[in-house]
Amino acid sequence: xxxxxxxxxxxxxxxxxxxxxxxxxxxxxxxxxxxxxxxxxxxxxxxxxxxxxxxxxxxxxxxxxxxxxxxxxxxxxxxxxxxxxxxxxxxxxxxxxxxxxxxxxxxxxxxxxxxxxxxxxxxxxxxxxxxxxxxxxxxxxxxxxxxxxxxxxxxxxxxxxxxxxxxxxxxxxxxxxxxxxxxxxxxxxxxxxxxxxxxxxxxxxxxxxxxxxxxxxxxxxxxxxxxxxxxxxxxxxxxxxxxxxxxxxxxxxxxxxxxxxxxxxxxxxxxxxxxxxxxxxxxxxx
Amino acid sequence: xxxxxxxxxxxxxxxxxxxxxxxxxxxxxxxxxxxxxxxxxxxxxxxxxxxxxxxxxxxxxxxxxxxxxxxxxxxxxxxxxxxxxxxxxxxxxxxxxxxxxxxxxxxxxxxxxxxxxxxxxxxxxxxxxxxxxxxxxxxxxxxxxxxxxxxxxxxxxxxxx
Numbered sequence: 001x002x003x004x005x006x007x008x009x010x011x012x013x014x015x016x017x018x019x020x021x022x023x024x025x026x027x028x029x030x031x032x033x034x035x036x037x038x039x040x041x042x043x044x045x046x047x048x049x050x051x052x053x054x055x056x057x058x059x060x061x062x063x064x065x066x067x068x069x070x071x072x073x074x075x076x077x078x079x080x081x082x083x084x085x086x087x088x089x090x091x092x093x094x095x096x097x098x099x100x101x102x103x104x105x106x107x108x109x110x111x112x113x114x115x116x117x118x119x120x121x122x123x124x125x126x127x128x129x130x131x132x133x134x135x136x137x138x139x140x141x142x143x144x145x146x147x148x149x150x151x152x153x154x155x156x157x158x159x160x161x162x163x164x165x166x167x168x169x170x171x172x173x174x175x176x177x178x179x180x181x182x183x184x185x186x187x188x189x190x191x192x193x194x195x196x197x198x199x200x201x202x203x204x205x206x207x208x209x210x211x212x213x214x215x216x217x218x219x220x221x222x223x224x225x226x227x228x229x230x231x232x233x234x235x236x237x238x239x240x241x242x243x244x245x246x247x248x249x250x251x252x253x254x255x256x257x258x259x260x261x262x263x264x265x266x267x268x269x270x271x272x273x274x275x276x277x278x279x280x281x282x283x284x285x286x
Numbered sequence: 287x288x289x290x291x292x293x294x295x296x297x298x299x300x301x302x303x304x305x306x307x308x309x310x311x312x313x314x315x316x317x318x319x320x321x322x323x324x325x326x327x328x329x330x331x332x333x334x335x336x337x338x339x340x341x342x343x344x345x346x347x348x349x350x351x352x353x354x355x356x357x358x359x360x361x362x363x364x365x366x367x368x369x370x371x372x373x374x375x376x377x378x379x380x381x382x383x384x385x386x387x388x389x390x391x392x393x394x395x396x397x398x399x400x401x402x403x404x405x406x407x408x409x410x411x412x413x414x415x416x417x418x419x420x421x422x423x424x425x426x427x428x429x430x431x432x433x434x435x436x437x438x439x440x441x442x443x444x445x446x447x
Contacts, residue, residue: 034363035367037352041413
């Protein structure tokens with residue numbers, strides 16, 4: 001009986017028919033499943049969210065495994081180029097000088113910090129929330145025409161929550177936009193949907209920094225008569241109550257228009273997007 | 287031996303497609319065009335559906351779509367629908383043409399891409415409560431159309447359709 005069935009299924013005409021039937025069923029099946037997934041975006045069921053977080057984690061770590069050899073090969077090329085870079089001695093000397101200068105600035109900053117703390121104590125001003133930083137590895141970065149995402153190796157298991165800022169050497173990179181169990185997604189400041197309240201302390205001006213996709217970032221909602229200069233520094237204002245204030249973002253780059261009202265300001269960000277391996281997530285200390 | 291080579295050649299398209307989908311930024315943004323991104327994924331789906339209908343199965347397109355959505359933070363299932371729709375449109379438009387030349391192929395690509403992008407806009411507008419940059423999408427479509435002949439020629443050299 002089973003042999004008979006086998007013989008029947010191996011007949012070319014019948015197997016082709018079986019394939020056609022299965023294809024006919026597969027198409028509507030996948031479209032229905034896709035729509036179910038889409039409608040689940042709007043649902044708030046805990047089970048669905050948990051299932052999606054699991055799928056996201058699975059996909060993230062599989063992609064990481066697939067990408068590791070590719071990254072190794074591309075890193076190998078970079079290392080080789082660095083090895084054959086004969087200006088490295090000069091560069092080393094220059095960097096040592098810079099480090100000395102930075103140490104001097106750090107000592108000066110420490111003095112101002114102490115002075116600031118003393119003055120706050122005298123005036124009775126309470127310190128704002130303390131933050132702890134959690135180290136995270138970037139396991140994947142993705143750019144398309146609308147979004148710029150970093151996928152991080154930590155998730156709700158480490159207490160990561162939506163909206164927390166991610167930084168690199170105290171430079172603001174973006175914020176957490178999605179949290180899974182063992183991974184999370186961060187929206188970079190250049191993402192089209194990114195809006196960050198910022199302050200330009202040298203001018204006493206507040207504004208909103210909008211991501212412009214591949215074109216960088218742009219300042220919006222500036223006061224009407226605000227005049228900014230090239231190289232004015234931008235920091236997070238913390239006025240949204242989520243992102244820590246005083247995180248460095250970048251420098252102003254003004255266009256050449258003379259009319260102040262028509263002038264547009266973009267930002268030279270303080271980090272290089274393609275050289276990111278590790279970041280820190282800032283979490284409020286409880 | 288030759289069958290192994292044929293198998294490698296057959297699955298090479300799948301491997302290229304998967305790598306491009308999961309490494310959108312590395313392959314496209316920095317290597318080819320620093321400005322608006324060319325939609326190589328859609329070009330590949332169209333090309334292989336137009337010339338070799340059975341190469342990318344619906345299951346494969348569905349799964350890769352899900353992976354892409356998960357990585358890009360798009361609504362889950364959107365890219366799967368777009369890939370499947372593009373594949374069906376390409377196969378259908380080829381069936382309708384009696385004569386296959388570059389002009390017909392290009393028009394079919396333009397129609398398929400346009401319809402797919404409209405569907406993606408509808409889905410994004412309904413499921414993602416964030417503003418949408420139509421100008422970038424228009425640039426993306428135009429750049430994809432401009433680069434289609436180049437990428438198609440490169441693919442033709444290797445796959446001989």
